Amino acid sequence: MQAQDLKPYWKNYINGKFVDGGAGRLDVDNPGNGLKLAEQALANANDVDQAVAAARDCYDSHVLADMRPVERGRLVKKIGDYLLDNIDEISSVLCLEAGKPYWEAYEEIANSARYFEYYGNQAETLEGRSIPLGKNYYDFTVYEPRGVSAQIIPWNYPMEMTARGLAAALTTANAVVIKTPELDPLTHYYYAKAVEYAGLPDGAVNIICGIGHDAGAALAAHPGVDQIVFTGSVPTGIAIARAAAQNIVPCILELGGKSAAIVHADANIDNLIESVRWGIYYNAGQVCSAMSRMIVHDDIHDQVVERVVSLAKSLTVSPGIEQREAGLNMGAMISEKQRDRAERLVAEARSNGAKIATGGHRLNNNGYFLEPTVLTGIQRNMNIAQTEIFGPVLSVMKYSKDQDAIDIANHSDYGLVGGVFTQDIDKAMQMARQVRSGQIFVNEWYAGGVETPFGGYKKSGYGREKGREALMNYVQTKNIAIRIQH
Ligand code: NAD
Numbered sequence: 001m002q003a004q005d006l007k008p009y010w011k012n013y014i015n016g017k018f019v020d021g022g023a024g025r026l027d028v029d030n031p032g033n034g035l036k037l038a039e040q041a042l043a044n045a046n047d048v049d050q051a052v053a054a055a056r057d058c059y060d061s062h063v064l065a066d067m068r069p070v071e072r073g074r075l076v077k078k079i080g081d082y083l084l085d086n087i088d089e090i091s092s093v094l095c096l097e098a099g100k101p102y103w104e105a106y107e108e109i110a111n112s113a114r115y116f117e118y119y120g121n122q123a124e125t126l127e128g129r130s131i132p133l134g135k136n137y138y139d140f141t142v143y144e145p146r147g148v149s150a151q152i153i154p155w156n157y158p159m160e161m162t163a164r165g166l167a168a169a170l171t172t173a174n175a176v177v178i179k180t181p182e183l184d185p186l187t188h189y190y191y192a193k194a195v196e197y198a199g200l201p202d203g204a205v206n207i208i209c210g211i212g213h214d215a216g217a218a219l220a221a222h223p224g225v226d227q228i229v230f231t232g233s234v235p236t237g238i239a240i241a242r243a244a245a246q247n248i249v250p251c252i253l254e255l256g257g258k259s260a261a262i263v264h265a266d267a268n269i270d271n272l273i274e275s276v277r278w279g280i281y282y283n284a285g286q287v288c289s290a291m292s293r294m295i296v297h298d299d300i301h302d303q304v305v306e307r308v309v310s311l312a313k314s315l316t317v318s319p320g321i322e323q324r325e326a327g328l329n330m331g332a333m334i335s336e337k338q339r340d341r342a343e344r345l346v347a348e349a350r351s352n353g354a355k356i357a358t359g360g361h362r363l364n365n366n367g368y369f370l371e372p373t374v375l376t377g378i379q380r381n382m383n384i385a386q387t388e389i390f391g392p393v394l395s396v397m398k399y400s401k402d403q404d405a406i407d408i409a410n411h412s413d414y415g416l417v418g419g420v421f422t423q424d425i426d427k428a429m430q431m432a433r434q435v436r437s438g439q440i441f442v443n444e445w446y447a448g449g450v451e452t453p454f455g456g457y458k459k460s461g462y463g464r465e466k467g468r469e470a471l472m473n474y475v476q477t478k479n480i481a482i483r484i485q486h
Contacts, residue, residue: 009025014047014206016196016201019041023042023044034368037097047215049218052148055206056175064170065173069123069124079170079200083109089190092321095321099367101323103327107326115160119471135486136483137483141477145169146474150220151178151228156283156286156390158184165252168470168471176204179208192205230252234255237461252461255456256460257292257456260293260295261293261445262295262419262420263421263422265300268423280393284391289417291445293409305396313372317369318331342389342393343361345387346359348384357374359372370391378397406431416437417441451468452466
Protein backbone atom coordinates (compact mmCIF):
# COMPACT_ATOMS: atom_id res chain seq x y z
CA MET A 1 0.00 0.00 0.00
CA GLN A 2 1.28 3.47 -0.92
CA ALA A 3 0.38 6.88 0.53
CA GLN A 4 -2.10 7.60 -2.28
CA ASP A 5 -4.04 4.41 -1.42
CA LEU A 6 -4.90 5.55 2.12
CA LYS A 7 -8.45 6.64 2.76
CA PRO A 8 -8.50 10.41 3.24
CA TYR A 9 -10.38 10.51 6.56
CA TRP A 10 -10.21 8.27 9.65
CA LYS A 11 -12.83 8.36 12.39
CA ASN A 12 -12.90 7.79 16.13
CA TYR A 13 -14.69 4.77 17.60
CA ILE A 14 -17.17 5.16 20.47
CA ASN A 15 -19.70 2.60 21.71
CA GLY A 16 -19.25 0.33 18.71
CA LYS A 17 -19.62 3.09 16.11
CA PHE A 18 -17.22 5.08 13.94
CA VAL A 19 -17.83 8.75 14.70
CA ASP A 20 -16.60 12.24 13.80
CA GLY A 21 -14.80 14.36 16.39
CA GLY A 22 -16.30 17.36 18.17
CA ALA A 23 -13.02 19.25 17.66
CA GLY A 24 -13.00 18.76 13.89
CA ARG A 25 -10.13 17.11 12.05
CA LEU A 26 -6.38 16.86 12.37
CA ASP A 27 -3.86 16.56 9.52
CA VAL A 28 -1.52 13.58 9.79
CA ASP A 29 1.84 13.88 7.97
CA ASN A 30 4.12 11.36 6.37
CA PRO A 31 7.48 11.87 8.15
CA GLY A 32 9.22 10.26 5.17
CA ASN A 33 8.45 13.23 2.89
CA GLY A 34 6.74 15.86 5.03
CA LEU A 35 3.50 15.67 3.01
CA LYS A 36 -0.03 15.37 4.38
CA LEU A 37 -1.20 11.76 4.46
CA ALA A 38 -4.78 11.88 5.71
CA GLU A 39 -7.14 13.51 8.19
CA GLN A 40 -8.09 12.12 11.58
CA ALA A 41 -11.25 12.92 13.57
CA LEU A 42 -10.34 14.99 16.60
CA ALA A 43 -12.20 14.46 19.87
CA ASN A 44 -13.17 17.16 22.35
CA ALA A 45 -14.22 16.89 25.99
CA ASN A 46 -17.77 15.99 24.98
CA ASP A 47 -16.50 13.00 23.00
CA VAL A 48 -14.46 11.99 26.03
CA ASP A 49 -17.67 12.06 28.12
CA GLN A 50 -19.38 9.82 25.60
CA ALA A 51 -16.50 7.37 25.41
CA VAL A 52 -16.25 7.12 29.20
CA ALA A 53 -20.05 6.70 29.49
CA ALA A 54 -19.98 3.89 26.90
CA ALA A 55 -17.16 2.14 28.74
CA ARG A 56 -18.97 2.60 32.05
CA ASP A 57 -22.20 1.09 30.67
CA CYS A 58 -20.29 -1.87 29.29
CA TYR A 59 -18.48 -2.40 32.58
CA ASP A 60 -21.65 -2.02 34.66
CA SER A 61 -23.40 -4.61 32.50
CA HIS A 62 -20.81 -7.15 33.77
CA VAL A 63 -20.86 -8.77 30.36
CA LEU A 64 -17.08 -9.25 30.36
CA ALA A 65 -16.73 -10.05 34.06
CA ASP A 66 -19.53 -12.62 34.01
CA MET A 67 -18.00 -14.62 31.17
CA ARG A 68 -16.10 -17.74 31.93
CA PRO A 69 -12.48 -16.50 31.81
CA VAL A 70 -11.50 -18.92 29.06
CA GLU A 71 -14.17 -17.36 26.82
CA ARG A 72 -12.95 -13.87 27.59
CA GLY A 73 -9.40 -14.97 26.86
CA ARG A 74 -10.50 -16.28 23.46
CA LEU A 75 -12.04 -12.90 22.59
CA VAL A 76 -8.80 -11.18 23.56
CA LYS A 77 -6.76 -13.56 21.41
CA LYS A 78 -9.01 -12.89 18.42
CA ILE A 79 -7.92 -9.24 18.46
CA GLY A 80 -4.37 -10.45 17.89
CA ASP A 81 -5.56 -12.82 15.17
CA TYR A 82 -7.13 -9.91 13.32
CA LEU A 83 -3.88 -7.94 13.48
CA LEU A 84 -1.93 -10.87 12.05
CA ASP A 85 -4.52 -11.58 9.36
CA ASN A 86 -4.20 -7.97 8.16
CA ILE A 87 -0.57 -7.37 9.00
CA ASP A 88 0.56 -6.17 5.55
CA GLU A 89 -2.04 -3.43 5.33
CA ILE A 90 -1.67 -2.33 8.96
CA SER A 91 2.12 -2.25 8.72
CA SER A 92 1.96 -0.07 5.61
CA VAL A 93 -0.25 2.50 7.32
CA LEU A 94 1.94 2.50 10.42
CA CYS A 95 5.11 2.82 8.37
CA LEU A 96 3.64 5.77 6.42
CA GLU A 97 2.35 7.71 9.42
CA ALA A 98 5.20 6.99 11.86
CA GLY A 99 8.14 7.15 9.43
CA LYS A 100 9.62 3.82 10.55
CA PRO A 101 10.87 1.20 8.07
CA TYR A 102 8.15 -1.13 6.79
CA TRP A 103 9.82 -4.14 8.38
CA GLU A 104 9.98 -2.39 11.75
CA ALA A 105 6.28 -1.52 11.44
CA TYR A 106 5.64 -5.18 10.61
CA GLU A 107 7.52 -6.23 13.75
CA GLU A 108 5.50 -3.77 15.81
CA ILE A 109 2.23 -5.28 14.60
CA ALA A 110 3.50 -8.83 15.20
CA ASN A 111 4.63 -7.82 18.72
CA SER A 112 1.26 -6.17 19.32
CA ALA A 113 -0.54 -9.39 18.37
CA ARG A 114 1.72 -11.24 20.77
CA TYR A 115 0.34 -9.26 23.75
CA PHE A 116 -3.18 -10.46 22.95
CA GLU A 117 -1.94 -14.04 22.75
CA TYR A 118 0.09 -13.79 25.96
CA TYR A 119 -2.58 -12.12 28.11
CA GLY A 120 -5.50 -13.92 26.46
CA ASN A 121 -3.86 -17.19 27.47
CA GLN A 122 -3.74 -16.01 31.08
CA ALA A 123 -7.39 -15.07 31.46
CA GLU A 124 -8.17 -18.28 33.33
CA THR A 125 -5.04 -18.29 35.46
CA LEU A 126 -5.84 -15.42 37.82
CA GLU A 127 -6.91 -17.08 41.04
CA GLY A 128 -7.44 -15.70 44.52
CA ARG A 129 -6.32 -17.43 47.69
CA SER A 130 -7.87 -18.81 50.81
CA ILE A 131 -6.69 -17.42 54.13
CA PRO A 132 -7.00 -19.52 57.31
CA LEU A 133 -8.66 -17.65 60.22
CA GLY A 134 -9.32 -20.55 62.58
CA LYS A 135 -12.27 -22.82 63.11
CA ASN A 136 -15.03 -20.22 62.86
CA TYR A 137 -14.26 -18.70 59.48
CA TYR A 138 -13.70 -19.30 55.81
CA ASP A 139 -11.90 -16.47 54.11
CA PHE A 140 -10.90 -16.01 50.50
CA THR A 141 -9.86 -13.32 48.04
CA VAL A 142 -11.14 -12.63 44.55
CA TYR A 143 -9.75 -10.34 41.88
CA GLU A 144 -12.20 -7.90 40.36
CA PRO A 145 -11.59 -5.54 37.43
CA ARG A 146 -10.97 -1.90 38.24
CA GLY A 147 -13.71 -0.62 35.90
CA VAL A 148 -12.99 1.97 33.22
CA SER A 149 -9.33 2.00 32.21
CA ALA A 150 -8.18 5.21 30.47
CA GLN A 151 -5.08 4.66 28.37
CA ILE A 152 -3.07 7.56 26.94
CA ILE A 153 -0.66 6.49 24.22
CA PRO A 154 2.60 7.99 22.83
CA TRP A 155 3.55 8.16 19.15
CA ASN A 156 6.77 6.10 19.14
CA TYR A 157 5.14 2.63 19.25
CA PRO A 158 1.47 3.53 19.00
CA MET A 159 0.17 0.03 18.24
CA GLU A 160 2.42 -1.82 20.66
CA MET A 161 1.86 0.55 23.57
CA THR A 162 -1.89 0.17 23.13
CA ALA A 163 -1.59 -3.63 22.84
CA ARG A 164 0.32 -3.74 26.12
CA GLY A 165 -2.39 -2.04 28.17
CA LEU A 166 -5.46 -3.07 26.18
CA ALA A 167 -4.74 -6.80 26.23
CA ALA A 168 -4.17 -6.84 30.00
CA ALA A 169 -7.20 -4.63 30.69
CA LEU A 170 -9.62 -6.75 28.63
CA THR A 171 -8.23 -10.01 29.96
CA THR A 172 -9.18 -8.83 33.44
CA ALA A 173 -12.66 -7.64 32.27
CA ASN A 174 -12.16 -3.88 32.31
CA ALA A 175 -13.68 -1.54 29.73
CA VAL A 176 -11.23 0.79 28.00
CA VAL A 177 -10.96 4.28 26.55
CA ILE A 178 -7.83 4.82 24.47
CA LYS A 179 -6.51 8.30 23.65
CA THR A 180 -4.32 7.85 20.60
CA PRO A 181 -1.26 10.03 19.83
CA GLU A 182 -1.81 13.10 17.64
CA LEU A 183 1.14 12.40 15.34
CA ASP A 184 0.27 8.85 14.25
CA PRO A 185 -3.28 7.95 15.24
CA LEU A 186 -4.49 6.31 12.01
CA THR A 187 -3.45 2.72 12.63
CA HIS A 188 -5.69 2.53 15.70
CA TYR A 189 -8.61 2.22 13.30
CA TYR A 190 -7.56 -1.41 12.94
CA TYR A 191 -8.05 -1.99 16.66
CA ALA A 192 -11.67 -0.92 16.22
CA LYS A 193 -11.99 -3.39 13.34
CA ALA A 194 -10.27 -6.08 15.41
CA VAL A 195 -12.63 -5.52 18.34
CA GLU A 196 -15.61 -5.91 15.98
CA TYR A 197 -14.09 -9.01 14.45
CA ALA A 198 -13.53 -10.52 17.91
CA GLY A 199 -17.14 -9.82 18.88
CA LEU A 200 -16.47 -7.72 21.96
CA PRO A 201 -19.53 -5.90 23.31
CA ASP A 202 -20.13 -2.26 22.36
CA GLY A 203 -18.33 0.11 24.70
CA ALA A 204 -15.68 -2.42 25.78
CA VAL A 205 -13.10 -0.55 23.70
CA ASN A 206 -13.43 3.11 22.70
CA ILE A 207 -10.74 4.81 20.63
CA ILE A 208 -10.43 8.56 20.35
CA CYS A 209 -7.75 10.84 19.01
CA GLY A 210 -7.51 14.26 20.62
CA ILE A 211 -5.00 16.92 21.56
CA GLY A 212 -3.14 16.04 24.77
CA HIS A 213 -3.91 19.17 26.75
CA ASP A 214 -7.54 19.08 25.60
CA ALA A 215 -9.08 15.61 25.17
CA GLY A 216 -6.12 13.93 26.94
CA ALA A 217 -6.43 16.15 30.00
CA ALA A 218 -10.24 15.74 29.99
CA LEU A 219 -9.86 11.97 29.98
CA ALA A 220 -7.22 11.93 32.73
CA ALA A 221 -9.38 14.16 34.96
CA HIS A 222 -12.68 12.40 34.20
CA PRO A 223 -14.54 11.31 37.33
CA GLY A 224 -15.86 8.25 35.46
CA VAL A 225 -12.37 6.78 35.03
CA ASP A 226 -11.15 4.18 37.53
CA GLN A 227 -7.55 3.85 36.41
CA ILE A 228 -5.10 5.68 34.14
CA VAL A 229 -2.40 3.99 32.12
CA PHE A 230 0.03 6.52 30.72
CA THR A 231 3.11 6.19 28.56
CA GLY A 232 4.86 9.38 27.59
CA SER A 233 7.03 12.21 28.84
CA VAL A 234 7.80 13.21 32.43
CA PRO A 235 5.97 16.59 32.36
CA THR A 236 2.80 14.94 31.07
CA GLY A 237 3.26 12.13 33.59
CA ILE A 238 3.25 14.68 36.40
CA ALA A 239 0.00 16.19 35.05
CA ILE A 240 -1.55 12.72 34.84
CA ALA A 241 -0.49 11.80 38.38
CA ARG A 242 -2.06 15.06 39.65
CA ALA A 243 -5.31 14.32 37.85
CA ALA A 244 -5.33 10.76 39.20
CA ALA A 245 -4.73 12.04 42.73
CA GLN A 246 -7.71 14.41 42.46
CA ASN A 247 -10.00 11.46 41.72
CA ILE A 248 -8.15 9.02 44.02
CA VAL A 249 -7.56 6.54 41.24
CA PRO A 250 -4.33 4.65 40.58
CA CYS A 251 -2.14 5.35 37.59
CA ILE A 252 0.68 3.53 35.90
CA LEU A 253 3.38 5.86 34.58
CA GLU A 254 5.81 4.64 31.94
CA LEU A 255 7.98 7.68 31.29
CA GLY A 256 11.31 8.44 29.68
CA GLY A 257 14.84 7.16 30.04
CA LYS A 258 18.52 7.93 29.61
CA SER A 259 19.74 4.38 29.81
CA ALA A 260 23.38 3.37 29.87
CA ALA A 261 25.31 0.33 28.68
CA ILE A 262 28.46 -0.38 30.69
CA VAL A 263 31.08 -2.00 28.47
CA HIS A 264 33.87 -3.89 30.25
CA ALA A 265 37.31 -4.44 28.79
CA ASP A 266 36.50 -8.15 28.25
CA ALA A 267 33.22 -7.53 26.38
CA ASN A 268 32.52 -9.44 23.20
CA ILE A 269 32.66 -6.52 20.76
CA ASP A 270 30.68 -8.22 17.98
CA ASN A 271 27.77 -8.82 20.37
CA LEU A 272 28.04 -5.28 21.62
CA ILE A 273 27.85 -3.79 18.12
CA GLU A 274 24.77 -5.88 17.38
CA SER A 275 23.19 -4.47 20.54
CA VAL A 276 24.12 -0.91 19.57
CA ARG A 277 22.43 -1.43 16.23
CA TRP A 278 19.14 -2.23 17.98
CA GLY A 279 19.74 -0.17 21.09
CA ILE A 280 20.05 3.28 19.52
CA TYR A 281 19.19 3.05 15.82
CA TYR A 282 16.00 0.94 15.92
CA ASN A 283 12.99 3.24 15.43
CA ALA A 284 15.57 6.01 14.86
CA GLY A 285 16.34 5.94 18.58
CA GLN A 286 12.81 7.02 19.52
CA VAL A 287 12.56 4.39 22.19
CA CYS A 288 12.11 5.08 25.89
CA SER A 289 14.54 2.26 26.72
CA ALA A 290 17.11 3.23 24.06
CA MET A 291 20.82 2.76 24.73
CA SER A 292 21.44 6.50 24.68
CA ARG A 293 24.62 6.38 26.78
CA MET A 294 27.52 3.98 26.51
CA ILE A 295 30.16 3.88 29.25
CA VAL A 296 33.24 2.14 27.89
CA HIS A 297 36.38 0.95 29.63
CA ASP A 298 39.47 3.01 28.73
CA ASP A 299 41.33 -0.01 27.36
CA ILE A 300 38.84 -0.64 24.54
CA HIS A 301 37.29 2.82 24.14
CA ASP A 302 38.94 3.74 20.85
CA GLN A 303 38.35 0.33 19.32
CA VAL A 304 34.67 0.39 20.31
CA VAL A 305 34.18 3.93 18.99
CA GLU A 306 35.73 2.92 15.66
CA ARG A 307 33.34 -0.04 15.35
CA VAL A 308 30.26 1.97 16.40
CA VAL A 309 31.10 4.74 13.94
CA SER A 310 31.45 2.24 11.12
CA LEU A 311 28.06 0.72 12.12
CA ALA A 312 26.41 4.18 12.10
CA LYS A 313 27.90 4.97 8.69
CA SER A 314 26.70 1.66 7.26
CA LEU A 315 23.02 2.44 7.92
CA THR A 316 20.94 3.52 4.93
CA VAL A 317 18.58 6.32 5.93
CA SER A 318 15.50 6.74 3.73
CA PRO A 319 11.67 6.74 3.81
CA GLY A 320 10.38 3.69 5.67
CA ILE A 321 8.09 2.57 2.88
CA GLU A 322 11.20 1.88 0.72
CA GLN A 323 12.66 -0.39 3.41
CA ARG A 324 10.84 -3.68 3.06
CA GLU A 325 13.54 -6.04 4.36
CA ALA A 326 15.12 -6.10 7.80
CA GLY A 327 18.66 -4.86 7.46
CA LEU A 328 21.05 -2.01 8.04
CA ASN A 329 18.58 0.78 7.49
CA MET A 330 16.79 3.47 9.44
CA GLY A 331 13.70 5.60 8.81
CA ALA A 332 12.61 9.15 9.61
CA MET A 333 11.98 10.71 12.97
CA ILE A 334 8.34 11.37 13.81
CA SER A 335 8.25 15.12 13.20
CA GLU A 336 10.24 18.12 12.13
CA LYS A 337 10.09 19.40 15.70
CA GLN A 338 11.58 16.23 17.19
CA ARG A 339 14.29 16.08 14.53
CA ASP A 340 15.22 19.75 14.97
CA ARG A 341 15.38 19.31 18.74
CA ALA A 342 17.74 16.35 18.46
CA GLU A 343 19.95 18.17 15.96
CA ARG A 344 20.06 21.23 18.25
CA LEU A 345 21.04 19.12 21.28
CA VAL A 346 23.90 17.60 19.28
CA ALA A 347 25.12 21.05 18.16
CA GLU A 348 24.93 22.29 21.74
CA ALA A 349 26.96 19.28 22.95
CA ARG A 350 29.62 20.06 20.37
CA SER A 351 29.89 23.66 21.55
CA ASN A 352 30.26 22.30 25.09
CA GLY A 353 33.24 20.16 24.13
CA ALA A 354 31.79 16.92 22.73
CA LYS A 355 33.25 15.50 19.55
CA ILE A 356 30.89 14.41 16.77
CA ALA A 357 32.47 11.15 15.68
CA THR A 358 29.86 10.76 12.94
CA GLY A 359 26.46 12.19 11.95
CA GLY A 360 24.73 15.04 13.73
CA HIS A 361 22.97 16.57 10.72
CA ARG A 362 19.62 16.39 8.99
CA LEU A 363 19.41 14.89 5.51
CA ASN A 364 18.98 17.26 2.62
CA ASN A 365 15.39 16.33 1.74
CA ASN A 366 11.83 17.04 2.89
CA GLY A 367 11.52 14.13 5.32
CA TYR A 368 12.34 14.38 9.02
CA PHE A 369 15.66 12.53 8.94
CA LEU A 370 18.69 12.80 11.21
CA GLU A 371 21.95 11.00 10.47
CA PRO A 372 22.86 8.13 12.80
CA THR A 373 25.07 9.97 15.27
CA VAL A 374 27.91 9.07 17.63
CA LEU A 375 29.29 11.57 20.14
CA THR A 376 32.47 11.08 22.15
CA GLY A 377 34.22 13.01 24.91
CA ILE A 378 30.99 13.24 26.90
CA GLN A 379 31.19 14.13 30.59
CA ARG A 380 28.51 12.91 32.99
CA ASN A 381 27.10 16.38 33.80
CA MET A 382 26.73 17.57 30.23
CA ASN A 383 23.20 18.24 29.08
CA ILE A 384 23.58 15.64 26.32
CA ALA A 385 24.30 13.02 29.00
CA GLN A 386 21.28 14.01 31.09
CA THR A 387 18.49 14.95 28.65
CA GLU A 388 16.49 12.33 26.81
CA ILE A 389 17.11 13.03 23.12
CA PHE A 390 14.69 10.48 21.68
CA GLY A 391 16.65 10.23 18.45
CA PRO A 392 19.50 8.23 16.83
CA VAL A 393 22.22 9.78 18.99
CA LEU A 394 24.67 7.74 21.06
CA SER A 395 26.78 9.48 23.73
CA VAL A 396 29.99 7.60 24.50
CA MET A 397 31.74 8.09 27.85
CA LYS A 398 34.91 6.57 29.37
CA TYR A 399 35.67 4.89 32.67
CA SER A 400 38.60 3.13 34.27
CA LYS A 401 37.34 1.84 37.66
CA ASP A 402 34.18 -0.29 37.93
CA GLN A 403 32.67 1.92 40.61
CA ASP A 404 33.00 4.94 38.31
CA ALA A 405 31.01 3.16 35.61
CA ILE A 406 28.21 2.44 38.07
CA ASP A 407 28.24 6.00 39.39
CA ILE A 408 28.05 7.42 35.88
CA ALA A 409 25.23 5.04 34.95
CA ASN A 410 23.28 6.07 38.07
CA HIS A 411 23.99 9.76 37.55
CA SER A 412 20.62 10.36 35.90
CA ASP A 413 17.13 11.40 36.93
CA TYR A 414 15.89 8.39 35.00
CA GLY A 415 16.11 4.67 35.75
CA LEU A 416 14.31 2.73 33.05
CA VAL A 417 16.80 0.09 31.86
CA GLY A 418 20.54 -0.52 31.91
CA GLY A 419 23.01 -2.91 30.33
CA VAL A 420 26.27 -4.64 31.12
CA PHE A 421 28.60 -6.16 28.54
CA THR A 422 31.21 -8.53 29.98
CA GLN A 423 32.15 -12.19 29.92
CA ASP A 424 32.59 -12.20 33.68
CA ILE A 425 29.30 -13.28 35.24
CA ASP A 426 30.33 -12.11 38.72
CA LYS A 427 31.00 -8.64 37.42
CA ALA A 428 27.74 -8.65 35.49
CA MET A 429 25.79 -9.60 38.59
CA GLN A 430 27.50 -7.00 40.77
CA MET A 431 26.60 -4.34 38.24
CA ALA A 432 23.06 -5.65 37.81
CA ARG A 433 22.56 -5.19 41.54
CA GLN A 434 23.97 -1.69 41.70
CA VAL A 435 22.48 -0.03 38.63
CA ARG A 436 19.22 1.64 39.64
CA SER A 437 16.77 0.75 36.91
CA GLY A 438 13.74 -1.47 36.38
CA GLN A 439 15.47 -3.83 33.98
CA ILE A 440 19.08 -4.89 33.30
CA PHE A 441 20.26 -6.44 30.05
CA VAL A 442 23.39 -8.58 30.24
CA ASN A 443 25.18 -8.98 26.88
CA GLU A 444 22.08 -8.25 24.80
CA TRP A 445 20.21 -4.95 24.76
CA TYR A 446 16.42 -5.57 24.70
CA ALA A 447 16.75 -9.19 25.86
CA GLY A 448 13.28 -10.13 27.13
CA GLY A 449 9.78 -10.06 25.69
CA VAL A 450 6.13 -9.53 26.51
CA GLU A 451 6.69 -12.00 29.35
CA THR A 452 9.18 -9.81 31.23
CA PRO A 453 8.04 -6.98 33.53
CA PHE A 454 8.98 -3.52 32.38
CA GLY A 455 8.93 -0.16 34.13
CA GLY A 456 11.05 2.48 35.70
CA TYR A 457 12.88 3.52 38.82
CA LYS A 458 13.15 7.21 39.67
CA LYS A 459 11.62 9.62 37.12
CA SER A 460 11.11 6.83 34.60
CA GLY A 461 7.82 6.20 36.35
CA TYR A 462 6.10 3.66 38.54
CA GLY A 463 4.06 0.51 38.09
CA ARG A 464 5.04 -2.32 35.78
CA GLU A 465 3.73 -3.21 32.35
CA LYS A 466 4.29 -6.50 30.52
CA GLY A 467 4.68 -9.87 32.15
CA ARG A 468 2.54 -11.38 34.85
CA GLU A 469 3.10 -8.36 37.13
CA ALA A 470 1.16 -6.08 34.81
CA LEU A 471 -2.08 -8.02 35.17
CA MET A 472 -2.23 -7.07 38.83
CA ASN A 473 -2.48 -3.39 37.87
CA TYR A 474 -5.82 -4.06 36.24
CA VAL A 475 -7.54 -5.81 39.14
CA GLN A 476 -8.36 -5.00 42.72
CA THR A 477 -8.46 -7.52 45.50
CA LYS A 478 -11.68 -8.18 47.38
CA ASN A 479 -11.57 -10.20 50.57
CA ILE A 480 -14.63 -12.22 51.57
CA ALA A 481 -14.80 -13.52 55.15
CA ILE A 482 -17.48 -16.03 56.15
CA ARG A 483 -18.44 -16.73 59.75
CA ILE A 484 -19.39 -20.39 60.26
CA GLN A 485 -21.86 -21.42 62.96
CA HIS A 486 -21.05 -24.68 64.75
P1 NAD B 1 3.86 13.15 25.59
O1 NAD B 1 3.90 13.10 27.07
O2 NAD B 1 3.96 14.48 24.95
O3 NAD B 1 2.50 12.53 25.04
C1 NAD B 1 2.08 11.24 25.35
C2 NAD B 1 0.57 11.20 25.29
O4 NAD B 1 0.05 12.06 26.29
C3 NAD B 1 -0.01 11.69 23.96
O5 NAD B 1 -1.13 10.90 23.64
C4 NAD B 1 -0.44 13.10 24.29
O6 NAD B 1 -1.50 13.56 23.50
C5 NAD B 1 -0.88 12.96 25.73
N1 NAD B 1 -0.87 14.20 26.50
C6 NAD B 1 -0.06 15.28 26.34
N2 NAD B 1 -0.36 16.22 27.27
C7 NAD B 1 -1.35 15.70 28.04
C8 NAD B 1 -2.07 16.18 29.18
N3 NAD B 1 -1.82 17.37 29.71
N4 NAD B 1 -2.99 15.37 29.74
C9 NAD B 1 -3.24 14.16 29.22
N5 NAD B 1 -2.63 13.66 28.15
C10 NAD B 1 -1.68 14.42 27.56
O7 NAD B 1 4.97 12.15 25.10
P2 NAD B 1 5.34 11.79 23.59
O8 NAD B 1 6.14 12.93 23.08
O9 NAD B 1 4.16 11.37 22.82
O10 NAD B 1 6.23 10.47 23.80
C11 NAD B 1 7.59 10.55 24.05
C12 NAD B 1 7.87 10.29 25.51
O11 NAD B 1 7.26 9.07 25.92
C13 NAD B 1 9.34 10.10 25.77
O12 NAD B 1 9.72 10.80 26.92
C14 NAD B 1 9.49 8.60 25.98
O13 NAD B 1 10.57 8.21 26.73
C15 NAD B 1 8.19 8.23 26.60
N6 NAD B 1 7.88 6.82 26.36
C16 NAD B 1 7.96 5.95 27.41
C17 NAD B 1 7.70 4.60 27.23
C18 NAD B 1 7.74 3.63 28.39
O14 NAD B 1 7.16 2.57 28.30
N7 NAD B 1 8.41 3.96 29.48
C19 NAD B 1 7.34 4.13 25.97
C20 NAD B 1 7.27 5.04 24.92
C21 NAD B 1 7.53 6.40 25.13
